[in-house]
Amino acid sequence: DNGLRSDIIIVQVLIAIFLSINFFLISTFFRKNVFHTSMRYILFAVTLLSDCLFLMLANVTLIMTYFGFTIQMWLCLIIYLLTSVYSYVTPVTLTAMTLERYVAICMPLRHAELCTPHGALQLILIIHSISAVPCTINLAIFYSAASTTFLTQRGICYGERFILFTWQGQFRSAVSQLYFFIMFTIIVFSYIKIMKVAKTASGENKKSTWKGLRTVVLHGFQLFLSLIQLWSVLIEDAAFKVSLTLYNNIRYFNYVMFFLAPRCLSPFIYGLRDELFFQALKYYASCGLYKR
Numbered sequence: 001d002n003g004l005r006s007d008i009i010i011v012q013v014l015i016a017i018f019l020s021i022n023f024f025l026i027s028t029f030f031r032k033n034v035f036h037t038s039m040r041y042i043l044f045a046v047t048l049l050s051d052c053l054f055l056m057l058a059n060v061t062l063i064m065t066y067f068g069f070t071i072q073m074w075l076c077l078i079i080y081l082l083t084s085v086y087s088y089v090t091p092v093t094l095t096a097m098t099l100e101r102y103v104a105i106c107m108p109l110r111h112a113e114l115c116t117p118h119g120a121l122q123l124i125l126i127i128h129s130i131s132a133v134p135c136t137i138n139l140a141i142f143y144s145a146a147s148t149t150f151l152t153q154r155g156i157c158y159g160e161r162f163i164l165f166t167w168q169g170q171f172r173s174a175v176s177q178l179y180f181f182i183m184f185t186i187i188v189f190s191y192i193k194i195m196k197v198a199k200t201a202s203g204e205n206k207k208s209t210w211k212g213l214r215t216v217v218l219h220g221f222q223l224f225l226s227l228i229q230l231w232s233v234l235i236e237d238a239a240f241k242v243s244l245t246l247y248n249n250i251r252y253f254n255y256v257m258f259f260l261a262p263r264c265l266s267p268f269i270y271g272l273r274d275e276l277f278f279q280a281l282k283y284y285a286s287c288g289l290y291k292r
Contacts, residue, residue: 007252008066014260015059021267022048028280039115039123040104041277043097044266046124047090051263054086058259061157073150076157081135083159088131088179090263091226094219095183096123101212102190105197134175141168180227187220211273218269222262229258 026048028035035041057079064071104111142162155161163169194216198209232254239247272278 008062011059011062011252011255011260014256015055018055018260018264019052022052024285025267025277025281026052028277028284031284032280035277035280037117039100039117039120040097042117042120043093043100043123044277046127047093047097047266050086050089050093051266054083054090055260055263057083057086061159062255064157068156070154071157073153073155073157073161076155076161077151079157080159080162081139084135084138085128085131088134089127090266091180091183091223092127092131094222094266095186096127098187098190098216098219101215102193105209105212106193134172134179137175138162138168138172141165141171177227180223184220184223184227187216187223191216191220215269215273218265222265222269225258225262229254229262232258 026045029041029045029048035045061079061083063069100115103114107114139162142164145164160169163172191213194209194213198206198213201209232250235250235254239250272281
């Protein structure tokens with residue numbers, strides 16, 4: 001119990017640090033009008049907001065499970081729906097950001113036409129629609145078989161409550177892996193195209209192109225960690241059959257490595273590596289004393 005309690009405390013500290021950094025980045029985005037006119041920064045803000053909401057909801061369910069709090073299932077369903085949708089919003093947005101880099105580097109003459117603030121708002125709607133498809137399918141299956149009184153019952157809230165059949169969980173996993181295969185294919189395609197441009201570019205263009213290439217690689221790494229997150233459920237099920245201690249240790253490791261870690265990379269990729277955003281961060285962190 002003491003070991004589990006210390007693990008929970010460590011997770012709370014990590015999440016508190018992560019949310020503090022993200023909220024500072026989000027406030028920086030809203031303070032600078034120049035960021036509101038670029039699709040690149042708008043999509044970056046979407047990933048920050050998505051990560052914050054996802055982690056807050058996931059953390060609430062973690063704490064409720066740890067302390068044995070029970071809630072009505074209709075409230076648990078809302079938490080489950082939001083968590084499910086926003087677990088996809090970040091990786092889908094990362095894929096959209098990769099395509100934006102592809103257009104900027106490989107199709108520079110069309111970048112201003114395609115990547116507008118209005119286009120970014122339309123893209124955000126498309127991202128949320130795509131992210132909601134797996135959850136909608138799972139919800140339809142659940143409603144077709146669940147009892148009419150289920151939503152009024154009380155219980156501990158966790159996502160597996162809405163998986164009624166073994167094949168339903170397998171179907172959910174298959175859809176998720178299909179999504180990530182498509183997203184990973186898009187990132188690899190963008191990487192190859194940008195690589196070709198990088199070899200022929202020169203001067204400032206070459207420097208900008210290689211920076212864009214590194215960004216695409218980091219997006220790919222984030223998606224890879226998110227993909228492992230899907231497989232971690234299978235590993236946890238196997239560990240549960242061996243012992244409860246092994247199951248808890250592996251689940252904690254998976255939560256830190258494949259839930260928290262991928263979402264800590266977004267601030268680094270765009271918040272610290274992007275020169276314009278980094279200068280704004282330094283300005284507001286120093287309360288306006290730092291000026292370039």
